[in-house]
Amino acid sequence: MSDEEFPLLSELKKGPWPSFVKEIEKTAEHKPEIKDLLKQLERSYEDKITYWKHGGIVSVRGYGGGVIGRYSFLAKECPGIAEFHTMRVNQPAGYFYTTEALRKICDIWEEYGSGLTNMHGSTGDIILLGTITKNLQPCFNALAKAGFDLGGSGSALRTPNACVGPARCEFACYDTLELCYDLTMTYQDELHRPMWPYKFKFKMSGCPNDCVAARARSDFGIIGTWKDEIKIDQEQVKKYAEEGVDIQKQVVEHCPTKCIEYDPEKKEIKIDNENCVRCMHCINVLPKALRPGDEKGACILLGGKAPILEGPVMGWVIVPFIPADELADFVKDLAEKVWDWWDENGKYRERVAELVERLGMMNFLEAVELEPDPRMVKHPRENPFFFWREEDLKPRTDPWKIWREAEKGL
Amino acid sequence: MASEPVEEEYISDIGPPYFRDMLPPVIKNNYGKWKYHEVLKPGVLVHVAESGDKVYTVRAANPRLLSIYTIRELCDLADKYCDGYIRFTTRNNIEFLLTDESKIDDLIKEVEELGFPIGGTWDATKAKYSLSNIVHTQGWIHCHTPAIDASGVVKSIMDALFDHFRNMDLPGLCRISLACCLNMCGAVHASDISLVGVHRTPPVVDDDAVRRTCEIPSTVSGCPTGALRPDMKNKTIKVDESKCMYCGNCYTMCPGMPCFDPENGGVAILVGGKLSDARAPSRLSKVVVPWLPNNPPRWPEVVDTIKTILETWAADAKPHERIAEWIDRIGWEKFFEKTGIEFKVQLIDDFRLPRHTFRTTTQFKW
Numbered sequence: 001m002s003d004e005e006f007p008l009l010s011e012l013k014k015g016p017w018p019s020f021v022k023e024i025e026k027t028a029e030h031k032p033e034i035k036d037l038l039k040q041l042e043r044s045y046e047d048k049i050t051y052w053k054h055g056g057i058v059s060v061r062g063y064g065g066g067v068i069g070r071y072s073f074l075a076k077e078c079p080g081i082a083e084f085h086t087m088r089v090n091q092p093a094g095y096f097y098t099t100e101a102l103r104k105i106c107d108i109w110e111e112y113g114s115g116l117t118n119m120h121g122s123t124g125d126i127i128l129l130g131t132i133t134k135n136l137q138p139c140f141n142a143l144a145k146a147g148f149d150l151g152g153s154g155s156a157l158r159t160p161n162a163c164v165g166p167a168r169c170e171f172a173c174y175d176t177l178e179l180c181y182d183l184t185m186t187y188q189d190e191l192h193r194p195m196w197p198y199k200f201k202f203k204m205s206g207c208p209n210d211c212v213a214a215r216a217r218s219d220f221g222i223i224g225t226w227k228d229e230i231k232i233d234q235e236q237v238k239k240y241a242e243e244g245v246d247i248q249k250q251v252v253e254h255c256p257t258k259c260i261e262y263d264p265e266k267k268e269i270k271i272d273n274e275n276c277v278r279c280m281h282c283i284n285v286l287p288k289a290l291r292p293g294d295e296k297g298a299c300i301l302l303g304g305k306a307p308i309l310e311g312p313v314m315g316w317v318i319v320p321f322i323p324a325d326e327l328a329d330f331v332k333d334l335a336e337k338v339w340d341w342w343d344e345n346g347k348y349r350e351r352v353a354e355l356v357e358r359l360g361m362m363n364f365l366e367a368v369e370l371e372p373d374p375r376m377v378k379h380p381r382e383n384p385f386f387f388w389r390e391e392d393l394k395p396r397t398d399p400w401k402i403w404r405e406a407e408k409g410l
Numbered sequence: 411m412a413s414e415p416v417e418e419e420y421i422s423d424i425g426p427p428y429f430r431d432m433l434p435p436v437i438k439n440n441y442g443k444w445k446y447h448e449v450l451k452p453g454v455l456v457h458v459a460e461s462g463d464k465v466y467t468v469r470a471a472n473p474r475l476l477s478i479y480t481i482r483e484l485c486d487l488a489d490k491y492c493d494g495y496i497r498f499t500t501r502n503n504i505e506f507l508l509t510d511e512s513k514i515d516d517l518i519k520e521v522e523e524l525g526f527p528i529g530g531t532w533d534a535t536k537a538k539y540s541l542s543n544i545v546h547t548q549g550w551i552h553c554h555t556p557a558i559d560a561s562g563v564v565k566s567i568m569d570a571l572f573d574h575f576r577n578m579d580l581p582g583l584c585r586i587s588l589a590c591c592l593n594m595c596g597a598v599h600a601s602d603i604s605l606v607g608v609h610r611t612p613p614v615v616d617d618d619a620v621r622r623t624c625e626i627p628s629t630v631s632g633c634p635t636g637a638l639r640p641d642m643k644n645k646t647i648k649v650d651e652s653k654c655m656y657c658g659n660c661y662t663m664c665p666g667m668p669c670f671d672p673e674n675g676g677v678a679i680l681v682g683g684k685l686s687d688a689r690a691p692s693r694l695s696k697v698v699v700p701w702l703p704n705n706p707p708r709w710p711e712v713v714d715t716i717k718t719i720l721e722t723w724a725a726d727a728k729p730h731e732r733i734a735e736w737i738d739r740i741g742w743e744k745f746f747e748k749t750g751i752e753f754k755v756q757l758i759d760d761f762r763l764p765r766h767t768f769r770t771t772t773q774f775k776w
């Protein structure tokens with residue numbers, strides 16, 4: 001491909017970071033129609049506007065989602081990408097692949113699609129970028145034969161996603177990958193057939209470091225934590241100190257609740273676990289010496305979402321702790337209650353956080369049968385404008401009746 | 411006798427492959443039994459299991475948009491060095507997992523020859539952090555609502571910050587994310603530095619397109635500021651431009667009212683979000699630049715601003731301090747002073763419940 005043909009894009013072939021333009025060019029060498037993608041993209045770079053049309057409903061048999069229809073405004077000039085639909089393919093939890101499986105996807109996408117992918121999309125799916133309508137069904141069938149299925153799109157359960165978890169991380173407080181797989185398999189119907197007011201996302205992080213952004217990027221974030229004491233290996237503390245780690249400065253002074261003491265003589269750490277908020281800093285810095293406790297589980301945060309419509313939301317704690325061995329059943333039971341309430345009350349395109357804001361946390365907690373807990377709030381409310389339920393009150397007295405009777409001298 | 415064509419059984423709802431079938435033996439054998447990890451050098455980790463087994467991770471950059479022809483080359487390397495296994499990370503990095511330490515340098519050489527630099531790791535023990543990959547969205551390559559491109563902006567920023575990916579030369583973690591419109595399929599709103607494509611002009615209604623493609627009541631009720639009114643006589647939608655804050659939600663719902671405007675769309679920059687609870691609690695990012703021009707192919711204004719923020723923080727922060735924690739210590743007024751970013755009136759919130767963001771004390775710095 002000559003750089004004169006695409007002068008703006010060719011600027012993005014320069015520089016040390018891997019170039020997506022080179023990836024498209026490389027694909028176009030095998031699939032000449034992809035040159036039209038470069039053509040359209042160059043035009044977008046000139047005119048500073050997208051040339052993709054809005055929507056278009058395409059799908060595969062039996063599914064309501066998983067394929068994003070895409071048509072070009074430049075169909076005449078760029079016939080190779082006139083139809084350029086995306087297929088979202090559900091990734092294996094933790095993004096682990098055998099090369100055999102990955103090559104199968106490549107072969108299928110070489111036969112039925114553009115040869116371009118995203119590894120991976122923002123929600124977690126393998127994104128197969130660009131194919132024509134008539135290839136969708138055969139591509140899906142071939143993927144299914146190879147053991148792959150589509151992910152979620154539209155007002156459906158979106159593809160659940162997890163951090164690397166116990167597969168390769170010593171911090172994991174529960175099995176994020178197993179739960180991710182379990183939820184994905186349990187809710188195949190909710191994933192493939194949009195049936196809700198809007199999208200719903202599950203994300204699973206194994207510890208409060210939250211590598212999968214569960215609290216901000218999922219309606220139902222499940223973040224590993226523990227309840228008992230941090231485990232200390234004093235021998236390893238000593239070794240870190242002898243290797244030159246300034247434990248006072250690097251660990252003690254960064255503790256948000258000042259619950260760590262360090263004895264520089266003995267080279268030992270003491271933790272006041274009653275005051276620990278399990279932020280992970282000390283464990284992150286001294287992974288050989290400190291570990292989460294044995295009483296492991298997860299905290300559930302509800303409502304994380306991007307700004308559309310009512311502004312961005314960081315998920316709220318709705319369940320401070322569930323032991324790891326009860327987690328899968330608890331999550332399913334609670335999520336189903338949340339869906340019922342949201343489905344019943346939610347407006348079109350209203351995420352669950354926005355519904356909670358509209359109808360109130362009290363209604364929500366009652367509907368999903370959760371008890372209030374001080375760990376749910378940063379602080380209690382600053383106004384006394386609360387709702388009372390009938391059962392909270394004594395029988396209603398009419399003040400007029402009192403005054404009128406008093407006036408009558410009764 | 412001619413046989414009837416038999417329709418094969420239709421396979422659907424099978425879900426993803428079971429992840430355990432994708433795990434390398436060393437991971438399978440030590441699943442849930444990892445003891446600790448160390449950072450051997452930038453881009454290379456070792457995880458040690460209770461069994462004594464070790465797995466070495468080599469982390470490589472990834473433009474996210476990958477050709478299948480490149481994926482096959484990556485698979486060739488994974489076959490040669492990693493017994494046929496490969497993984498990706500939540501920040502779009504590529505990871506090679508090895509059990510033979512002696513093969514690491516040869517693998518790195520081949521991965522880099524393929525055009526994928528090694529890095530993106532951090533060593534909390536030594537308080538040395540490198541910049542990880544930018545999480546981002548589709549932009550002009552595939553999206554119908556973007557205010558800006560995505561891959562091109564990311565490429566331009568990462569070229570400029572490349573050394574910070576390769577070397578662990580930052581004082582704390584710094585996560586950069588980019589979403590090309592407010593729909594934020596990249597959900598970038600809790601990043602140390604986030605970039606968001608924004609529109610600045612109201613939608614342009616094409617009555618005919620609205621009539622053909624839109625459901626008027628739901629579009630009208632979907633407007634968060636009540637700027638839309640149905641015009642039932644003409645079966646279209648009217649926009650009260652004074653109420654519109656250009657979120658683009660109406661266009662997502664109704665293809666007849668795009669708000670694209672090449673010279674007015676642009677990039678907003680937010681800082682000081684974090685997801686991890688390490689030290690200071692997690693929080694959302696705050697807007698520090700309301701608009702920069704959408705300036706392809708290299709977005710110089712955006713790149714310069716990001717570089718200034720990152721390098722001002724890196725020079726001034728204490729070990730482990732992320733941008734949010736640095737600003738907690740120095741104060742927002744000092745953030746604007748030190749970075750030289752102008753504090754514009756648009757940075758004062760006027761959307762929902764803004765008073766919670768107004769200062770209510772006399773504690774501030776000069």
